[in-house]
Amino acid sequence: MKVTINDVAELAGVSIKTVSRVMNNEPSVKKTTLDKVTAAIAQLNYQPNAAARNLASTRSYSIGYIYDNPNAYYIIDMQKGLLDACRKHGYELLIHPTNAKSANIVQEVIDVVQHARLAGLVLTPPFSEMPEIAEALERIEVDFVRIISGSTPSPKLNNCVLVDDFTAAFKITNHLLELGHTEIAFLCGDEEHSSSGERLAGFQAALTKRGIQANPKFVVPGSYSFESGIKGAKHLLGLAHKPTAIFACNDEIAAGALFSARLANVAIPEQLSIVGFENSPFSRQTWPPLTTANQPNSTIASQAAELLFRHTRPGNTRSAVEQQPVFIPELLVRESTAVCPR
Amino acid sequence: MKVTINDVAELAGVSIKTVSRVMNNEPSVKKTTLDKVTAAIAQLNYQPNAAARNLASTRSYSIGYIYDNPNAYYIIDMQKGLLDACRKHGYELLIHPTNAKSANIVQEVIDVVQHARLAGLVLTPPFSEMPEIAEALERIEVDFVRIISGSTPSPKLNNCVLVDDFTAAFKITNHLLELGHTEIAFLCGDEEHSSSGERLAGFQAALTKRGIQANPKFVVPGSYSFESGIKGAKHLLGLAHKPTAIFACNDEIAAGALFSARLANVAIPEQLSIVGFENSPFSRQTWPPLTTANQPNSTIASQAAELLFRHTRPGNTRSAVEQQPVFIPELLVRESTAVCPR
DNA sequence: TTACAAAATGACTACCGCTGTCATTGTTGG
């Protein structure tokens, strides 16, 4: 029933030490031996006992995902990507939802890492944007990969997976411009999340490039919620001079805006175009379905985990600057956008 | 830095075996010794190394949560509750999202359980309603707790946590009846989910009790989605004889119905009352916010885990019939319901 | 071929931190 390293060694006709060498990708194993052992492993479907490994090894075979994000769809997608990568590399995933604003959050993170003897951590906003967390993890010498909003790799962004909100927002805005819109409003997300700022910057850059001066009245502060979308759109539709398109900082805001427009008897997309961002299930559930930017969260998460594993693997120095994967969410045109009515 | 059982033993002036006994709630530890050890544990903030425990013990200290559910909010809530219970009892949680409809799902579940040496499993719909899964788990003698829709504990529902959809639906319907509604429509969820049937039964029972005959035209089949709510409500509002209230089988359907009503220029709640079910974040994000039934998913999950731990703990026989906790989602009145206009 | 260094492998040991078993020591009550 239970296959141990001894069974594999016996079948392959080698010592357990050699099997161990194979399992840990150590060099100095001859090709022919490696093949024999690999075959035996496959034949017996041997999977090393995680508990024994963790106990014996100085290395750890689990990584953690600490999060605090109201967007359940985002979290689920991230988890999925992390789990896939973990499964592939024989790691375990520890999930730890918590409150990023709690007073002793740094200590809590440290406790989790140390108690579970984690090899590393994957951080998403807001944790990935909290310098005190990064500092603490560096202090206790635990690897981590941050998923953050950004477009240009740089040494400062060491160990980050970048999501290029700027460029994606630029493209979305171009889509609206191509439809003839020039009076475009922007509904911001939370100021604390850098993604909101990046998207706004991309939006403004696209306008500027076309020689259009962004109307400051059309930039509405808010937060990443349906509620905020309702309010923001209501405000915009009450202006004497109304926009013909709204760029909402995420799908929830867009859905709220859509709702508000309905209330005001504004036809979407005939009288008003609305775009979202993220391609959450949310965006497909509205009516009409939202034009948005597809953010491949699972893939992003997988990449982040892979990056982490690369560090964690022995022989790699933590300080080595890794290449920084950059993801550009892609424009996904659906039915909430149309040619400018004017 | 790292506190082990030895440190505790030394501080308490006992052998490590005694500390182990305390950690595992074994009897035959003298009160005075127990206090000494407990104090030492607290003082050092000792937490046993999970890997070592798993390795040494015949028992397992991890449980699994296997799921396949499109509702991310539900999953996140469940995870939260399970994690809380696990943390409290020193267990670990393995999460495993997968596809319930895959051909070899039973084998997959068995593999997960055996590879991770799980002490038990918590199952939610659809897994909790798949007899082949239950049979397989019984065959390999792994404990599991199912969270299912049901109102009356019975030996057949051994090791289940019941969510009394029937009674909750009954109460919701009563709320509508008390507002004077008699022409109430029902938007069904997926047929495969027993919760939909239970809610419908509760709805009909409430009508019957008031001597109202349910109009068969007002029971609309569908699925647990926004889309389905849109369609269902559109159909209902197109009838010559329209309902004055709609009972949607969950919040997403209700949100869809609400959307449809807006499109048809039907004022909510003045002209039409709409209720949902679940109290998902969704229900607060609509406008007006939905009257719904609050389903405390985290608590339900915690209870399920507790039940599982009780089995798993040595000294308990698997076959012992446990009490079955029953949760009745509670009516939560918000702004989507009002007195019947007629 | 031979010789010899280098590479590959194995035998063995010491853990990792905890639990299970069984022997030993305390602590009662008759």
Added chain:
DNA sequence: CCAACAATGACAGCGGTAGTCATTTTGTAA
């Protein structure tokens, strides 16, 4: 005061990793 039982401790693993050498293979230059 001693049986009888409760409370405690000594010690051997669990299934691996890691390190140390010793030994066997291999490759290669003379």
